[in-house]
Amino acid sequence: MARLTAGLTTSHIPAVGAAMDLGKTGEDYWQPVFAGYDWTRQWETAQKPDVVVLVYNDHASAFDMKVIPTFAIGCADSFPIADEGWGPRPVPVVEGHADLAWHIAQSCILDEFDMTIINEMAVDHGLTVPLSLIFGQVAKWPVKVIPVAVNVVTYPPPTGNRCWLLGEAIARAVASYEEDLNVQIWGTGGMSHQLQGPRAGLINREWDTAFLDRLTADPEALRRMPHIEYLREAGSEGIELVMWLIMRGALGPKVRELHRHYHVPASNTAVGHIVLEPAP
Amino acid sequence: MTEPRDIHAYLAEFEDIPGTRVFTAKRARQGYHLNQFAMSLMKPENRARFKADEAAYLDEWPLTGAQKKAVLARDYNALLDEGGNIYFMAKIFSTDGKSFLQAVGTMTGMTPEDYQAMMIAGGRSPQGQRSKKEQR
Numbered sequence: 464m465a466r467l468t469a470g471l472t473t474s475h476i477p478a479v480g481a482a483m484d485l486g487k488t489g490e491d492y493w494q495p496v497f498a499g500y501d502w503t504r505q506w507e508t509a510q511k512p513d514v515v516v517l518v519y520n521d522h523a524s525a526f527d528m529k530v531i532p533t534f535a536i537g538c539a540d541s542f543p544i545a546d547e548g549w550g551p552r553p554v555p556v557v558e559g560h561a562d563l564a565w566h567i568a569q570s571c572i573l574d575e576f577d578m579t580i581i582n583e584m585a586v587d588h589g590l591t592v593p594l595s596l597i598f599g600q601v602a603k604w605p606v607k608v609i610p611v612a613v614n615v616v617t618y619p620p621p622t623g624n625r626c627w628l629l630g631e632a633i634a635r636a637v638a639s640y641e642e643d644l645n646v647q648i649w650g651t652g653g654m655s656h657q658l659q660g661p662r663a664g665l666i667n668r669e670w671d672t673a674f675l676d677r678l679t680a681d682p683e684a685l686r687r688m689p690h691i692e693y694l695r696e697a698g699s700e701g702i703e704l705v706m707w708l709i710m711r712g713a714l715g716p717k718v719r720e721l722h723r724h725y726h727v728p729a730s731n732t733a734v735g736h737i738v739l740e741p742a743p
Numbered sequence: 744m745t746e747p748r749d750i751h752a753y754l755a756e757f758e759d760i761p762g763t764r765v766f767t768a769k770r771a772r773q774g775y776h777l778n779q780f781a782m783s784l785m786k787p788e789n790r791a792r793f794k795a796d797e798a799a800y801l802d803e804w805p806l807t808g809a810q811k812k813a814v815l816a817r818d819y820n821a822l823l824d825e826g827g828n829i830y831f832m833a834k835i836f837s838t839d840g841k842s843f844l845q846a847v848g849t850m851t852g853m854t855p856e857d858y859q860a861m862m863i864a865g866g867r868s869p870q871g872q873r874s875k876k877e878q879r
Contacts, residue, residue, distance in 0.1 A: 478842065492863075523830040527782040528775055548785060548837030616830055618767045619753070655866075659829045660820060662762030663847045664858060666866025691756045695873040699763050700829075728862040730844045 465563065465640040469510065470710040470718075471503065471738045472650040472678075473596055475519060477588040478730035480552055483595050496734055499724025500596050503738055506722065507597055511605075513644040514560045516567070516633060517590055518611045518709045519651045522547070524587035531617050532579035534629060536571075537586075537610035538564040545585035554591050554600075560607035563640055567609065570636035576629055586610055593651045596736075606647075613706050615652070619690065623708045627686045630712025637713075650710030652703025654725075654735035655696070665698040666733050671725065674704065675737055679720050682711055700732075710739075717742040759875050764823045774826020780804040780814075781827070784834040793838065819850050 482493045524545040526532070539559050544551040568578050590610055598605060611633075614620055621629075630648070637646050654671040657663050674697075677685050685708060693702045711718070722738040757765040764770065771778075780801070783789045793800040801811045813821035814835065822832050829847075836846035848858030861867060873879050 478844065481842075523778075523782060523828070523834065524785070528771065528778050528831075546785060546787075548790075548834050549840075616766060616828060617771050618757075618765055657763065657867075658843060658847050659823055660762045660764060660850050661852065662760070662867065662872055663851050664861055664867040665869055665872060666862075667869045668865065670869070690753075694757065694760055694763070694765065696869060699760075699765065727865050730842070731847050731862060733866070 465637045465642060465644040465646050467634050467637045467646050467648060467713060467741070468512070469721075469738065469740045470648045470650070470714045471597070471736070472653075472707045472710055473593050473736040474653055474729070474732060474734045475589045475592040475651040476729045476732050476734065477547070477592065479734075480588050480592040480595055483600060484553055493729075495726050496729045497596075499726060499734070499736055502722045503597055503736070504599060506738065510647070511645065512647040514563060514607045514609060514646045516609045516611060516637075516646065516648045516713075517593065517651065518613060518649060518706045519589035519593070520615045520703060520706065521612045522587055522589055523616070525581075525584045525612070528617075531614055532581075532612070533614045533621055534576065535579040535581050535612040536564055536568050537581050537584050537612070538568060539582050539584065542584055542586045542590075542608070542610060544591060545587040547587055552588065552591055554595060555603050557586055557590065557594070557604060557608050557610070560609055563637075563642075563644065563646075564609045566640050567633055567636040570639060571629070571632045574632040574635065576632050581610075581612070584610065584612075589651060593649055611709065613709070615703050615705065620702060620705060622690070623688050623705050624686050626705050626708040627682075627712035630709040630714075633709070634713040634715070648710045648713045650707035652706050653697070653701060654704065654733040655698050655701045656732035657698030658700050658731055660699075662698070664731060666727050667696050667698070667701075668725075668727060668733065670696040671733050671735055675723060675725065675735060678707070678711055678737060678739065679718055685711070714739055714741045761872050761875050766828045770826045771828070772826070774810075774828065776805050777810045777814075777822070777825055777827050778831040780806065781831040781834040784838050790838050817849070819846060823850075
């Protein structure tokens with residue numbers, strides 16, 4: 464049977480992808496951003512997951528204002544890299560796992576999560592920057608990826624509790640898949656940042672740190688946190704952090720923290736990254 | 744498990760956050776064509792046509808005069824007031840060859856150098872930026 468073995472979260476800042484693509488990772492500005500991923504790259508080499516369920520948000524790339532799915536799952540065999548206005552990132556095409564993806568979609572719908580099924584979709588920095596951070600610059604991604612795109616742009620986004628429950632449903636779906644696969648779930652986006660208006664540039668290190676702590680110490684509090692708290696404390700784009708709760712819900716009631724990284728700034732944003740595994 | 748929420752109270756709270764426009768249904772409706780115009784700049788041939796004659800390209804879209812004026816002026820605060828969403832407006836500043844850091848900074852009234860320096864120093868403090876009403 465398929466096994467959900469670990470989860471991680473990471474910011475997915477576009478400038479981080481650009482820094483990698485343009486060979487700037489050794490610069491003083493960028494070096495501390497990337498150093499925090501060294502541990503994870505080593506760890507991931509040993510973990511060798513077969514599939515990553517990658518939770519992210521599309522940034523007006525695959526979805527425009529015509530169709531706004533709250534939860535969408537990519538069920539294709541492959542996903543091309545989006546042109547976000549300056550040409551597609553020079554990274555490999557993302558290979559899907561259509562069979563497991565359809566299994567998760569079907570299972571979640573019967574589990575009362577009415578997923579939108581996507582058969583053709585370009586993926587943007589929200590999905591490719593995390594892959595670059597964890598796997599580096601490679602000719603081919605070493606995992607298959609099931610994209611789960613969440614609307615966190617047009618209000619209201621799903622509640623934290625709903626995200627948590629979707630994570631639980633994804634975990635049940637993975638556990639009922641017959642092939643023996645090592646599956647990870649990644650939550651991406653965040654941490655504190657605001658990309659608009661006179662309040663742009665807001666960063667809240669204290670709140671971000673508490674959020675990272677609570678992923679292991681008090682996830683129930685995160686689950687009940689209303690949107691307004693994310694907006695007030697972590698900035699308007701900090702709302703992306705609700706997506707981390709899909710990852711967290713999937714890992715079960717107790718988790719062990721394996722690694723953490725936090726750095727300010729990358730572009731306008733606080734970089735947050737944590738690696739968790741389910742605990743008995 | 745989840746108690747029902749009052750949508751009116753939920754939306755009203757957003758107006759209490761200083762210097763922020765939350766992309767609510769009202770803004771999404773107001774800015775529908777503005778955002779779809781911006782989305783059209785994802786295609787290289789549209790970017791070329793837009794750059795060649797911005798005003799003519801804008802006239803192809805059912806935009807208000809205020810929306811067109813804000814695009815031409817690259818006034819991102821005005822664009823958000825007109826229902827623009829930052830991820831869609833990003834298509835405009837990407838067409839101009841500007842980064843998020845450069846474009847976002849223009850909305851703060853700070854110089855690009857001062858904004859960049861603030862970010863390197865740890866970003867804008869949330870102190871006094873959480874609530875207009877409670878001034879915290």
